Amino acid sequence: MSTVLWGVLPYLMLVVLVAGSLWRYRYDKFGWTTRSSQLYESRLLRIGSPLFHFGILLVVVGHLGGLVVPESWTEAVGVSEGVYHVNALLFGGLAGVCTLVGILILVYRRRTTGPVFMATTRNDKLMYVVLVAAIVLGLWTTLVSVGAGSEAHNYRETVSPWFRSLFVLQPDVDSMAAAPAQFQVHTLVGMLLFAIWPFTRLVHAFTAPVHYLFRPYIVYRSRDRRTAPGSRARDRWAPVGTHDRDR
Amino acid sequence: MRVMAQVGMVMNLDKCIGCHTCSVTCKQAWTNRAGTEYVWFNNVETRPGQGYPRRYEDQETWKGGWELDRRGRLRLKAGSRVKKLLGIFASPVQPELSDYYEPWTYDYRTLVEAPLGDDFPVARPKSLITGEDTKITWSANWDDDLGGTTELGHLDPLVEKVRRESEDRIRFELEQTFMFYLPRICEHCLNPSCMASCPSGAIYKRTEDGIVLVDQERCRGWRQCITGCPYKKIYFNHKSGKAEKCTLCYPRVEVGLPTVCAETCVGRLRYLGIFLYDADAVTAAASTPDPQDLYDAQLDLMLDPDDPDVIAAAKAGGIPDDWVAAARRSPVYALAKTYRVALPLHPEYRTMPMVWYVPPLSPVVDLLAEQGHDAEDRDTLFGAIDALRIPVEYLAELFTAGRSETVAAVLRKLAAMRSYMRGVTLGREPDASIPASVGMSEESLYAMYRLMAIAKYDERYVIPTAHLEQAHQLEEIGCSLDYDEGPGMYESGPYGEASGRPAPVAVETFNALRQRQTSDATTSADELRGRVNLLNWDGNGAPPQGLFPPRHDVGGDQP
Ligand code: SF4
Ligand code: SF4
Numbered sequence: 001m002s003t004v005l006w007g008v009l010p011y012l013m014l015v016v017l018v019a020g021s022l023w024r025y026r027y028d029k030f031g032w033t034t035r036s037s038q039l040y041e042s043r044l045l046r047i048g049s050p051l052f053h054f055g056i057l058l059v060v061v062g063h064l065g066g067l068v069v070p071e072s073w074t075e076a077v078g079v080s081e082g083v084y085h086v087n088a089l090l091f092g093g094l095a096g097v098c099t100l101v102g103i104l105i106l107v108y109r110r111r112t113t114g115p116v117f118m119a120t121t122r123n124d125k126l127m128y129v130v131l132v133a134a135i136v137l138g139l140w141t142t143l144v145s146v147g148a149g150s151e152a153h154n155y156r157e158t159v160s161p162w163f164r165s166l167f168v169l170q171p172d173v174d175s176m177a178a179a180p181a182q183f184q185v186h187t188l189v190g191m192l193l194f195a196i197w198p199f200t201r202l203v204h205a206f207t208a209p210v211h212y213l214f215r216p217y218i219v220y221r222s223r224d225r226r227t228a229p230g231s232r233a234r235d236r237w238a239p240v241g242t243h244d245r246d247r
Numbered sequence: 248m249r250v251m252a253q254v255g256m257v258m259n260l261d262k263c264i265g266c267h268t269c270s271v272t273c274k275q276a277w278t279n280r281a282g283t284e285y286v287w288f289n290n291v292e293t294r295p296g297q298g299y300p301r302r303y304e305d306q307e308t309w310k311g312g313w314e315l316d317r318r319g320r321l322r323l324k325a326g327s328r329v330k331k332l333l334g335i336f337a338s339p340v341q342p343e344l345s346d347y348y349e350p351w352t353y354d355y356r357t358l359v360e361a362p363l364g365d366d367f368p369v370a371r372p373k374s375l376i377t378g379e380d381t382k383i384t385w386s387a388n389w390d391d392d393l394g395g396t397t398e399l400g401h402l403d404p405l406v407e408k409v410r411r412e413s414e415d416r417i418r419f420e421l422e423q424t425f426m427f428y429l430p431r432i433c434e435h436c437l438n439p440s441c442m443a444s445c446p447s448g449a450i451y452k453r454t455e456d457g458i459v460l461v462d463q464e465r466c467r468g469w470r471q472c473i474t475g476c477p478y479k480k481i482y483f484n485h486k487s488g489k490a491e492k493c494t495l496c497y498p499r500v501e502v503g504l505p506t507v508c509a510e511t512c513v514g515r516l517r518y519l520g521i522f523l524y525d526a527d528a529v530t531a532a533a534s535t536p537d538p539q540d541l542y543d544a545q546l547d548l549m550l551d552p553d554d555p556d557v558i559a560a561a562k563a564g565g566i567p568d569d570w571v572a573a574a575r576r577s578p579v580y581a582l583a584k585t586y587r588v589a590l591p592l593h594p595e596y597r598t599m600p601m602v603w604y605v606p607p608l609s610p611v612v613d614l615l616a617e618q619g620h621d622a623e624d625r626d627t628l629f630g631a632i633d634a635l636r637i638p639v640e641y642l643a644e645l646f647t648a649g650r651s652e653t654v655a656a657v658l659r660k661l662a663a664m665r666s667y668m669r670g671v672t673l674g675r676e677p678d679a680s681i682p683a684s685v686g687m688s689e690e691s692l693y694a695m696y697r698l699m700a701i702a703k704y705d706e707r708y709v710i711p712t713a714h715l716e717q718a719h720q721l722e723e724i725g726c727s728l729d730y731d732e733g734p735g736m737y738e739s740g741p742y743g744e745a746s747g748r749p750a751p752v753a754v755e756t757f758n759a760l761r762q763r764q765t766s767d768a769t770t771s772a773d774e775l776r777g778r779v780n781l782l783n784w785d786g787n788g789a790p791p792q793g794l795f796p797p798r799h800d801v802g803g804d805q806p
Binding site for chain 1: 331337338376377438447487713
């Protein structure tokens with residue numbers, strides 16, 4: 001059982017994530033967008049969206065720090081487990097709360113603003129459930145840890161080694177199996193989130209426009225860029241066309 | 248010097264009758280789709296008026312275009328790149344649907360299906376956004392023909408400015424009202440701030456003809472371009488989640504046809520032609536310190552196509568000979584630079600707009616005629632141009648960042664043309680002093696008259712075709728030749744309304760367009776799957792299928 005959960009599933013998830021994203025990028029560049037609904041409503045969006053997005057960016061940084069950097073390294077530079085733990089809980093908890101409040105505002109807005117709700121697909125709804133679940137479960141692990149005080153489980157001795165071991169293709173199933181249930185559930189839901197990622201609007205995160213900072217303001221492009229006849233239509237720019245409203 | 252070619256447009260505002268034909272044909276051709284109900288690539292505004300979207304010219308609110316920083320360098324008015332990226336999660340100043348209007352349709356079915364009764368059935372307005380009953384409170388043309396101007400006229404940002412500056416009042420009482428129409432499309436700017444705002448780099452300017460397009464496959468819906476464009480000519484398709492804009496009908500222009508708005512213009516007031524410009528000098532010109540000098544800076548960018556140096560540089564830059572030849576015959580170059588009667592719209596936005604306008608003399612003429620003066624007489628007209636400060640100042644806010652002398656000079660040329668040609672038409676001795684008083688020769692005044700008043704089709708539109716040896720690279724042909732018409736062409740993909748492979752705008756091929764352009768016979772209309780596409784219909788022959796409902800031969804077989 002543990003082997004399947006912590007030794008096989010992560011790789012399945014990774015395959016789906018990578019292959020799915022590549023496939024979608026090739027097949028559906030036109031659908032690759034944030035599908036912003038700001039045109040319909042922006043008062044709540046203006047509060048909820050930055051709260052959520054900046055929160056989740058911090059959460060990502062926190063996760064990377066906690067999972068990738070081994071405990072021995074932080075101790076080598078003189079940060080004791082206790083100090084690290086308190087900091088992680090404090091900042092992680094704060095970022096997590098921001099994210100949660102942000103997404104709750106966004107979900108509320110989605111449900112109560114007529115046009116926004118109309119523009120919500122089933123795909124979106126599923127994605128919201130998984131995303132909210134992952135965030136809530138993550139906060140729950142934090143809460144449990146805070147409740148346990150100094151007795152709290154040190155995930156950097158269980159989850160993190162397992163995470164790192166995945167990348168050297170020698171999954172350390174046992175350490176993950178030793179982690180408390182709340183960590184396991186959070187990890188599972190997290191994996192589910194990444195597995196559905198390529199098939200939801202979340203893909204927009206993969207094309208975060210950081211290169212904007214480095215490109216020239218004015219973009220010239222020649223028709224010559226177009227490929228020769230006979231190549232596939234999808235490889236080149238085609239004018240817009242959307243599903244017409246049923247008549 | 249790096250010479251590049253730009254397709255430019257000039258509109259002669261005196262001739263616009265505000266019929267909105269251009270808007271409607273444009274909409275039929277390009278934005279008759281779900282998600283673009285509120286999108287008007289071409290719209291016609293009554294001025295004074297708020298425009299579309301409402302008060303878009305108030306850049307202190309909307310932050311469109313460029314400004315100079317303290318060191319005199321260009322930067323986006325909405326802020327630095329970092330600031331723009333930080334604001335990406337909720338665009339700080341994006342107009343909402345309420346700044347445009349909530350598109351609607353009517354529930355026509357009740358008209359047909361209501362049961363027999365004493366009351367007339369009513370087709371109630373239904374919102375196209377929510378599908379619910381709605382109350383119509385605004386539209387793209389709510390203040391058309393000065394409708395509601397007594398209450399709302401002061402909301403025009405230019406009226407505000409002129410008033411503030413002249414301590415005077417533009418009165419909206421009928422006898423003092425002046426009015427004209429301003430048709431607007433995307434300006435296909437030389438220094439587009441929409442492009443500069445796009446985080447994904449999806450908006451580009453075509454090197455061959457300068458047309459500004461949005462790459463639909465690279466747009467990610469970050470919405471920054473909507474803030475960036477000071478003319479608010481980028482719209483957000485709320486179904487596909489992508490930005491869309493006027494394409495200058497590139498599939499038509501590539502084969503030498505004028506845009507749909509120009510082709511269908513009732514007043515025949517639009518001109519299309521080539522400008523040659525120096526691409527290396529654009530940024531410097533756009534950074535001119537005094538906004539009132541921007542018009543001159545923009546004129547300086549436009550290169551003289553008869554200058555041998557320019558021709559040589561154009562050749563070196565790979566511009567085909569027939570394009571240079573077309574630039575020499577270009578009506579837009581003639582109006583903008585030779586005669587200097589066409590002015591750019593809001594040069595102070597520093598985007599170097601390439602749709603130019605001949606300001607209207609009609610407010611002056613109408614007023615004179617109403618008061619019983621001779622509105623064809625040069626001295627009366629010249630006197631009126633100097634005396635009627637308000638219309639001139641208003642036009643100056645539109646076209647020269649407030650420099651009234653430039654506008655007055657243009658108006659004097661138009662007035663001179665008017666009175667000189669009256670003499671000619673009435674068979675009097677042509678008065679050579681009239682052209683001289685505006686610094687023109689009789690010949691050039693007459694040539695200007697030919698171009699502006701006679702305005703022959705082939706003088707209005709001088710559009711060189713894209714090169715046949717490049718034909719396989721034309722964007723339009725690419726998608727129509729290789730397009731595989733699998734099932735689900737118009738279906739929704741699994742990831743929301745617009746996902747999946749896009750359907751091309753015009754399913755007609757390059758060859759069909761060429762044939763239509765070069766032969767007298769008409770090609771048959773294509774099956775467009777229930778969509779009416781006027782893009783390729785030139786008014787000859789059978790209308791495209793779907794424009795009219797199918798004919799039912801009632802009682803056809805019974806005598
Ligand atoms: S007018 Fe057109 S080219 Fe100019 S900034 Fe706006 S959208 Fe861009
Ligand atoms: S079709 Fe021509 S005359 Fe009519 S509104 Fe448009 S620009 Fe003006």
